[in-house]
Amino acid sequence: MENNKTLYTSFTKLALKVAMSKGITLKKAKEIVIQKFELHPFEKMIVGLIDSKKLIRKDVDSLLKDCISVCEDFGPDRDYVTLIIVLERIDKIKATKKGTDTISARILLTFKNQIDNINTKIDAPPLFNALLETRSAIEWVTMFGIYPFIPKHKASKNKPVLLMPPYLGNDVSTTFVRNYLKSVGFKTYKWELGVNMINSKYLPKLIEKLDEIFEKHQEKVSLVGWSGGGIFAKIIANRYPDKVEQLITIGSPVWGVKNMKTPLVRMLEFLRGKTLRARNDKFIHELEEIPNVPVTCIYTKTDGLLPWKHCMEAETLRSDIKNIEVFGSHCGMGANASVLLTVANSLNKNITGKEPKGIITKVESLFFPKFWEQKGVSKFTNLFFN
Incomplete structure (x- = not known):
């Protein structure tokens, strides 16, 4: 402050x-x-x-x-x-x-x-963070054992959620997130466009899918995008706030992409055969705008692929914009228990206006950096006594 x-x-x-x-x-x-x-x-x-x-x-x-x-x-x-x-x-x-x-x-x-x-002076992720990305293999493997023990706070039944995978990922990448959201009561939808190469040609098909889900449920659709998937989710939320309930991004660069310093951009430029600056200006400009829907951005400061500051939206603009930090790697965010909890709880809170309560939710806070940023031993006693 x-x-x-x-x-x-x-x-x-x-x-x-x-x-x-x-x-x-x-x-x-x-x-x-x-x-x-x-x-x-x-x-x-x-x-x-x-x-x-x-x-x-x-x-x-x-x-x-x-x-x-x-x-x-x-x-x-x-x-x-x-x-x-x-x-x-x-x-x-x-x-x-x-x-x-x-x-x-x-x-x-x-x-x-x-x-x-x-x-423009946001540094690329340090080499140490890039090396830490190797832990993502452990995160994915251990999730199979951890998954059954992740608390499940029941949400509003059958609220539609469209999930979009990361760059070079497909619907398999969002399996844990989709399954977890289903288990707490949401109706989830895949993006079904194969491998995400972050190309603006996906937008018309994604908009068609949004329309189909909207017509089927006769209510707004929540969008969840991981990394490059969050780019598409934000642009769609900007274009169609009347059909989008809320936006949740997971380690997604939601602003400043044109000048972003990351080895991931170099890989993207190599595969596409042109520089990021030469890409669709309209696409990049739309990404800078802030959608008029509730926004939750999940990020990790140990991200080895993207500068974490690019993954945060302007919290000071509105009370319905939140940035939530988690522990973990960028590549492991799809198999991160804290991410699963944050996505489900944020979706439900923005729909119902209520946060999950109880002793379990207090214990869950132990797995988020925000808890450990508090000073003194009182942070532990406050878990159980307010």
């Missing part, structure tokens, strides 16, 4: 000054900026920061420079897109003073360009 406070202190100064550049008073600017942060996860903190602001003496360019400097210090982050959206909303306000519209437009463009530059 300290990091967020530093960033938002700097940004709210900039946002207020940009709003004031439209010719409005500080009081009115405060009202407008607070309104633009409505439903933001840090709304209370931001309102407090804005209310405490006095007349800002610095000019708008100096404040922009200060804010960019803070972003550079914190490094690449998908959540900066939330700040861009706030500036876009302020830019749309009608100016009360002639000749002031260009100021907000210029600040917005400069801020976007600077953030784009910062976000």
Whole structure:
């Protein structure tokens, strides 16, 4: 929260000054900026920061420079897109003073360009992580023994879920995830398009399949995509939010793909015979957009194939966007008990609005990094006593 406070202190100064550049008073600017942060996860903190602001003496360019400097210090982050959206909303306000519209437009463009530059500096996974990918063989083999003991929280019966496999994978890759979702009450569907080569030609067939499932159930369909499958799932969710219940990605690059540094991209370029930059621009642009449906992104910081920051969506944009970290390799995510639990629980929570409860769910938290990030022994006593 300290990091967020530093960033938002700097940004709210900039946002207020940009709003004031439209010719409005500080009081009115405060009202407008607070309104633009409505439903933001840090709304209370931001309102407090804005209310405490006095007349800002610095000019708008100096404040922009200060804010960019803070972003550079914190490094690449998908959540900066939330700040861009706030500036876009302020830019749309009608100016009360002639000749002031260009100021907000210029600040917005400069801020976007600077953030784009910062976000290109995400490093490729370290060699150590790549070497750790060999453990995926152990994860797949041991899952056969672990699978019967994974807790099963019953979900809403027969809710449709369409699953999409990873790059170079097929429907066999999603076997454990599909079987687990079936066992807790979901109706699962394969993608049935053979090996996933991440080609935009799959989209028309996937959209047809979505339509078929939608018509059959007469209700929205949840999409689950692992790695490259999550790319297709996100684009479809962006195009057809009226037919998509929610989106869940598993180790999927959901933004910044054009500049992503990974050996996987080199393999993809070799097999396709062209660079990633030369691919379908529309396809890549659609991937940057955030669908208007609940989103859950599952990622692992020990991913050896993809930079994990590319696998997280902007949690600060809406309360129905969640990033959940798990332990494990990229190639083993389809046979990871934590992934299976997260997919099923997220699907059910987003449909029913309820989280699973009971002692078993508390014990399950032991298998997630979020539990171990807590300090002190109280994290263990809190499992059983609140």
